[in-house]
Amino acid sequence: ANLKRRLRELTAAGESEREETKKLQEEVAKMRGRNASLEEELANLKNFIQTAVPGAAPVRVSRQELRPLTAQDVAELRASRQLPRSAQGMRSAPDEKESRPG
Known part of the structure; x- marks a missing residue:
């Protein structure tokens, strides 16, 4: 009886962990898709700035220089x-x- 109860508990725990893993995998997939679209948008924006704005050049400013x-x-x-x-x-x-x- 103890072994059956322990088996049920472990099976239930395994199921809940599988469900949680599946949810997290779906969330990761969504985040990767969003990240890819943001990277594409950033690349498009960089390309636009470089081609549409004459004289535009990358500017690097350290945090110390910001005021x-x-x-x-x-x-x-x-x-x-x-x-x-x-x-x-x-x-x-x-x-x-x-x-x-x-």
């Missing part, structure tokens, strides 16, 4: 971009209104 941007940094970046005159005029007009005392 938060200050308002002055943002202003310098905006100034360094050479915007068309019409876009610069449109952007500077609201700034002038805000800076006037009134």
Whole structure:
């Protein structure tokens, strides 16, 4: 009787482990499929950037070189971009209104 009970317990444990293994294998298969699609999307994006954006080059920045941007940094970046005159005029007009005392 003890052996039969022990056999049933082990059989039940084996079944539950098989089911768990099957679920995990299905999850791994889904993750691999998603990973493959993400890798393909990344490759497409890299290809697009390299071909569509003239002068684009990979940039490597260490974590130590990263720092938060200050308002002055943002202003310098905006100034360094050479915007068309019409876009610069449109952007500077609201700034002038805000800076006037009134």
